[in-house]
Amino acid sequence: MVKKEKEIEEGSRRGGWKFIASGRKLERYKAALLVAIQLFLMVVVFFQVNYLSYRKHQTWDLSQNQRFTLSDASKGFLRSVGGEVSLIMAFLGTSDLHADVKGLLSEYDRLGEEKVRAEYLDLSRSRARIAELKDQYQIQFAGDQILVVGKNKRIKVISAEELVNRDSNTGRIVEFKGEEIITAALLEVTEQQQRKIYLVTGGRRADELVPIAQQLQPLANAQNARLESLILEGRQRIPEDADALFFPGNTLDLTERELEVVRRYWEGEKGGLVFYLNASAKTSNLNAFLREHGAGPRGDRVLSVLSIPGMTAKKTYDVAVALMPGSGPTRDLPALTTQLMGQTQSLDVLFEDDLLIAENIRPRPLMVAREGFWGETDFQTEEVSYNPDIDHGQPELVYTAASVEKGVAGDYDFKKGSSRLVVVGNPDLISPDGNTSKVGADFTMASLNWVMNREELIGITPRRPTAYTLSVSADDQGLLQSLMIFLMPGLALIISGVVWVRRRA
CATH class of the missing domain: 3.40.30.10 (Glutaredoxin)
Structure with a gap:
């Protein structure tokens, strides 16, 4: 009986060891499986990270x-x-x-x-x-x-x-x-031919036209375009190679014959027009043409009054303006701000006029004066104030630039092409003093590219990174050398002495 019990006990012990051994073996299999899954997931994550970094990577310019x-x-x-x-x-x-x-x-x-x-x-x-x-x-x-x-x-x-x-x-x-x-x-090796922009002269002084052309030429060169001058007097048609005409604040009005030549070029040949208007010039024919297409000059002056305590209020003609992103030349330009120097007239932009819409003419505002400016009709007087009966603005927006796109009647998507123009109520967006702002240059090139149907080039133009140097006089150099040779080592010596004294104490 005792022997049998011992055999049973021995069998139970062996069975227990077998059970424990099989349990340990199962645990090892589980651990191996988990390691295999982890390795597999690591490989998957590795390839996913590499794939995403190749397809969706982002770079940062820290220069x-x-x-x-x-x-x-x-x-x-x-x-x-x-x-x-x-x-x-x-x-x-x-x-x-x-x-x-x-x-x-x-x-x-x-x-x-x-x-x-x-x-x-x-x-x-x-x-x-x-x-x-x-x-x-x-x-x-x-x-x-x-x-x-x-x-x-x-x-x-x-x-x-x-x-x-x-x-x-x-x-x-x-x-x-x-x-x-x-x-x-x-652009030169991919485009069929170099674009040509004609600078139309009309009464503006040569000492102002030359710096305007000198600033505009490198901007045009950077986008594979060439700038040449053009006189409309005596011409029967615009040159065939003209992609756009630029009127830089001319003081002489277009004659009826010249206006007809420009109209045929714009409507018939789909040529581009950019007008920078001189607010002081009497250009009734040109103004009538612009009003006909929903972007008429108002003949006022956009201004504001600066009031400083203790001083006489003064009117200022330097207009703070903001670009209006949307379609047209400012489509890819952010809401940039700049100043229009000199005298500016506001534009009556009829972008909701039913008659113009029916004729497939689309005027759009491009530039708006900031709050506090209005179109003053009685601007020649010393003291001015806003008169809602005759002045323009407040609370209505005061527009200083606009675009016009004209298509064939019934072709509302402009699939058959369109005639395009841009008008600005200030003549000096490209400054005759040579101080054209970056925003003014970008807007000018965006306008020219838009009227030439080169929307892909609209945007902020390339910058020219400039190296700046710090001018240090001989006396300042001596002071810097003294600080580096005596003061810095002296401070280090004093600090080390203080630390030594504290440790000794």
């Missing part, structure tokens, strides 16, 4: 002056570029522009996706590739340069020195204009 960040105008062009374009950078690795140019081309390559491809060559090492390019395009590599190759093998060569402005005395780089030059080159 000084944001020199590797492309402007809205360049981004808009890259989204619409037709055909593949190659940017071939051939620089010496020791060039002082190598890092900046390579970083900028990398941004073009990234934003251009598959349409723009950047290639980087070292003039001292990539000799086989350079020899191949010489034979293929029949060009010489005389120094650091960028080769821009468009479809149909159209080529533009940019030398390194075209990308910068240097100090004439020290040779130091003071301005980097790489984006401006490269975007212009891309």
Whole structure:
């Protein structure tokens, strides 16, 4: 009996050990399974992170002056570029522009996706590739340069020195204009032909027209456009190569014959018109043409009165204005603000007029005066105040710029094309003093691009990152040296002495 009980006890012990062993084995299988699942999930997460970083990655430009960040105008062009374009950078690795140019081309390559491809060559090492390019395009590599190759093998060569402005005395780089030059080159090799803008002269003094043209020309060059002057007197038609006419605050009115020539160009040839109006000029024919299309000048002066305690109130004609984002030239411009210097007249923009809508004419306001300004009709008197019976504004908005788009009757989506114009009630948005604001320049180019049907180039234009230097006189340099040589070590010695005394105590 005792023997049998021992056998039973021994069997139970063995069964228990077997159960424990099988339990431990099961735990090991569970642990192995969990490890396998974790490894699998880690692999999945790894590939997901890499996929998302490739497809949805975000970059940040941490450089000084944001020199590797492309402007809205360049981004808009890259989204619409037709055909593949190659940017071939051939620089010496020791060039002082190598890092900046390579970083900028990398941004073009990234934003251009598959349409723009950047290639980087070292003039001292990539000799086989350079020899191949010489034979293929029949060009010489005389120094650091960028080769821009468009479809149909159209080529533009940019030398390194075209990308910068240097100090004439020290040779130091003071301005980097790489984006401006490269975007212009891309436009040149992708567009069928260079656009042409005619600056229509009409009574404005030459000493004012010359600086206006000098400021407008580089803006046009940056977007593959050329600026030329035009006199309407005696002409039977506008030149065939004209893409837009720009009237920069002319003081002479258009004659009936000249107005008919301009009208045929605008309506028949779908040419673009941009008018900067001189508020003091008597231009009855031009004003009637603009009123006919819902953007008529009112002949007043937009002003405000500055009241300072203890001083006589003064009227100011320098108008603070804001752009009105929406359709047209300001579609891709944020709600920027600027000042219209000199005298400005308000515009009567009939954007809700049923008759104009029926004729498929769409006037739209583009620029509005800030609160506190109104259109004063009796502006020649010393003391002025708002009169709701004869003045304009308060609480109605005071518009200082407008666009007009005119299509074929019944073609409300403008599928058959449209005639476009922009009018501003101030002549000096491009300043004759050479002090044009960035907002004024961007608005002008946006207006010209819009009337030329180049919406992809509307936006904030490229900046020119500038190097700033701190001028320190000889006396100040001596003071700084004294501080660095004596004061800083002296402070360190005093602090160490205080610490030593406290520890000794």
